[in-house]
Amino acid sequence: MQDPLREASPLRKALESPSLTRTRCIFPSMKIETFALERWMTAWEMKTPFDIAESGIFPMSVRELLAFEPSEESGRILERLLDLRLGYSEAPGTLELRSAIAATYRDTKPEEVLVTTGAIEANFLLFNVLLEPGDHVVAVYPAYQQLYSVPRAIGCAVALWKLRPETGFRFDLDELERLVTPRTRLIVINTPHNPTGAMLSAEDLRRIDRLACSVGARILSDEAYRWLEIPGGEPLAPPMRNLGGVSISVGTLSKPFGLPGLRIGWIAGPADLVAKCWATRDYVSLSPGKLNDALAVLAFKHRDRIVERMQAIVRRNLETAHAWFAEHADVVSWTPPRGGLLALLRYELDMPSLDLANHLAEKYGVMLAPGSAFGIENHLRIGIGQEPETFAEGLRRTSACLADLRASGTPLRASPGFLSS
Ligand SMILES: Cc1ncc(COP(=O)(O)O)c(C=O)c1O
Numbered sequence: 170m171q172d173p174l175r176e177a178s179p180l181r182k183a184l185e186s187p188s189l190t191r192t193r194c195i196f197p198s199m200k201i202e203t204f205a206l207e208r209w210m211t212a213w214e215m216k217t218p219f220d221i222a223e224s225g226i227f228p229m230s231v232r233e234l235l236a237f238e239p240s241e242e243s244g245r246i247l248e249r250l251l252d253l254r255l256g257y258s259e260a261p262g263t264l265e266l267r268s269a270i271a272a273t274y275r276d277t278k279p280e281e282v283l284v285t286t287g288a289i290e291a292n293f294l295l296f297n298v299l300l301e302p303g304d305h306v307v308a309v310y311p312a313y314q315q316l317y318s319v320p321r322a323i324g325c326a327v328a329l330w331k332l333r334p335e336t337g338f339r340f341d342l343d344e345l346e347r348l349v350t351p352r353t354r355l356i357v358i359n360t361p362h363n364p365t366g367a368m369l370s371a372e373d374l375r376r377i378d379r380l381a382c383s384v385g386a387r388i389l390s391d392e393a394y395r396w397l398e399i400p401g402g403e404p405l406a407p408p409m410r411n412l413g414g415v416s417i418s419v420g421t422l423s424k425p426f427g428l429p430g431l432r433i434g435w436i437a438g439p440a441d442l443v444a445k446c447w448a449t450r451d452y453v454s455l456s457p458g459k460l461n462d463a464l465a466v467l468a469f470k471h472r473d474r475i476v477e478r479m480q481a482i483v484r485r486n487l488e489t490a491h492a493w494f495a496e497h498a499d500v501v502s503w504t505p506p507r508g509g510l511l512a513l514l515r516y517e518l519d520m521p522s523l524d525l526a527n528h529l530a531e532k533y534g535v536m537l538a539p540g541s542a543f544g545i546e547n548h549l550r551i552g553i554g555q556e557p558e559t560f561a562e563g564l565r566r567t568s569a570c571l572a573d574l575r576a577s578g579t580p581l582r583a584s585p586g587f588l589s590s
Contacts, residue, residue, distance in 0.1 A: 201322040204314050205542040209523075213530045219563035222538035224363060224511055226397075226427040226479045226554035234428075234464065237471040250463060258459040261447050262435070266462050269469035274418065274437050275411040283443045284462065286454045288393045288421035288434035293319060294446040294453070295389055295417060295436060299355055300325055307348045308357040309340075311364060311543035316357050316391060325354075334545070337504045338365035338513065342376055353386045360406065361394040364543050364550040365513055366506025371406040378412045388416045393434075394509035396425040396476055400484045405508055410437040417442065424510065424554075426468050426475050433457060433465040479554070483510070486553040486560045493564045500571055500581075506553065513540060513548040518574055519582035522546055528574075533566040547582065 214220060235243040261267065262284025270284070271277040285291040292315055300306065302324030308317040310329035320327050328348045332338040340362075349356065356377060360369040369377070374390075381388045390409030398405050410418035417438035423429035436446055457465075468475060487505065494503055499517070506512045514537065518525065526539035526549060540548030555563070 199322045202314070202318045204318070206314060206538060209526070209539060209542055210536075213536050217530045217536045218534045219559055219566055220536040221552060221555050221560055221563035221567075222536040222550055223552045223555055225424040225429050225552075226510065227482055227556040227559075228429060229427045229475070229478075231464065234467055234471070237467075237474050246467065250460070253460060253463060255459055258456045258462050260451075260456040261443075262457050263462050263466070266433075266457075266466050266469070267435075269466060270420070270435050270437065273420075274408055276413065277410060277437055278440070280440045281437060281443055283436045283447050283450070284457045284465075285434045285436060285446075285450065286432045286457070287423055287429075288391060288419050289315060290450070290454060291419040291421075291434045291436045291446075292316065292389070292391060294449050295419070295438075295442075296320055296323060297449055298442065298445045299387055299389070301354075304354040305350060305352040306355045306357065307345065307353055309359050309362065311545050312357075312359055313363045313391070313393075314542075316359060320355070320357070330358075332362070332365055332367055334513075334515065334548070338362075338367050340367055340369055340373060342373055345377065346380060349380055349384055349386065351384050353381075353384050355387050355389060356381050357389045357391070358409075359391040359393070361397060361506065361509030362511075363394065363509065364511045364538075366504070366509050366511050368403065368508040369406060370403075374406050374409055374412065378409070378414065378416060381415055386415070389419065390416060391419045393419065393421045393424050394511075395420055396472075397479065397483075397509045399487070399506060399508060400480050403507055408437070422465055422468055425479060426472075427479065427554075428464070428468055431458075431461040431465055431468075433461055482555075482557060483553055485557040486555065489557065489561045489564060490551070490553060493568070497568060497571065500575070503551070510552050510554040512551055512553070513543075513545065514551045515548050516571070517547075517581045518571070519580045520574070522549055525549065529567060529570050533570045535563045535566045535570070537563075537567065 264279055266284055267279035267282040270282045271279050296319045300320055300323045304325045306320045306325045307328045307330050310331050317327050330345050330348055392408055408418040409416040419436055421434035422431055436443055501514055501516050503512050503514045522539040522541045526537055529535045529537055537549035537551055540546055
């Protein structure tokens with residue numbers, strides 16, 4: 170049999186290409202910490218009717234998405250979707266979708282966008298392409314665990330930039346400055362923030378950009394909760410990518426659009442970096458699903474209507490939540506989200522958060538995620554994106570649970586703190 174590599178074939182060229190040899194693959198040797206929140210969510214989400222821990226907005230159906238079109242046009246689009254031949258799609262995402270995403274950033278071209286399988290794949294590719302074992306990384310904490318566990322698994326030294334309960338979970342930029350060193354290769358931020366609802370302002374982002382530039386580090390800005398402004402609240406800062414230079418924005422349709430089932434996320438960053446992430450993705454998921462890509466294009470077309478839908482849900486749930494916290498102020502409190510959909514609910518019972526979350530799920534059918542999954546005790550994560558009736562019933566059942574625990578003698582407790590991380 171002929172050896173294909175002995176010929177001047179595209180395969181040979183690809184193997185000799187410097188860009189490919191520079192795209193190092195580290196994941197075969199990766200040993201990774203258990204993704205605590207995902208393990209807990211998967212244990213309960215199929216059995217628990219009142220999920221008020223969810224991080225996204227109540228999902229849309231395909232019918233609802235099509236209904237944004239005038240009825241004749243929606244019929245035509247449906248026919249086109251039914252006739253869509255389900256071959257492999259364009260690997261980096263269709264030009265149409267990448268153009269729609271690029272248009273949401275300043276001075277960004279379609280080749281500076283890679284469509285990924287959710288923001289989770291975007292982050293994973295970026296960590297793999299940007300980081301080497303031994304690199305110094307600063308990552309926000311508490312956080313979506315991927316943001317610090319993957320750098321750790323690569324063998325990086327990860328310094329945690331902590332948001333603390335005692336300061337109402339505010340970002341402390343002075344602390345970030347103390348953590349960044351001349352060896353720092355990457356600063357990982359997330360705004361609006363999961364799980365606290367904290368936000369970085371436009372000036373904060375510029376300060377972080379100057380800090381990163383001063384040591385030659387990159388910034389990965391996970392903006393999974395972009396567009397999720399709180400009605401009547403502070404405006405969201407423009408995405409990090411708008412500052413150009415070393416900054417990278419990660420986005421997704423999962424949270425703001427209520428379309429997590431499409432598994433459409435993206436990287437917006439410098440074209441050379443995007444190309445390297447694409448080359449790495451050849452080994453992971455290859456391309457977005459073709460139908461998902463087409464529905465994502467439709468979602469972008471109706472972004473304003475989708476944002477209106479989202480704000481109506483958030484407005485109702487916030488009203489319900491404010492009344493609930495006021496009614497139970499002796500045992501629960503929170504810092505309401507300044508942006509995004511998430512907050513940490515503090516409770517005063519002397520009970521570990523995992524025990525309380527399991528008890529709520531098993532006996533009351535309610536999901537509120539344990540703070541311990543974020544390394545922070547005496548808190549549960551609450552999401553304000555759920556369908557409003559379900560959200561209200563989830564809180565009513567939580568009231569019943571807290572009352573039953575108090576009646577059965579569960580004592581109140583002392584102050585919270587971070588678990589070792
Ligand atoms: C901060 C953050 N980043 C990324 C993700 C992953 O989102 P997806 O892969 O659904 O786009 C999540 C999901 O909860 C998240 O909270």
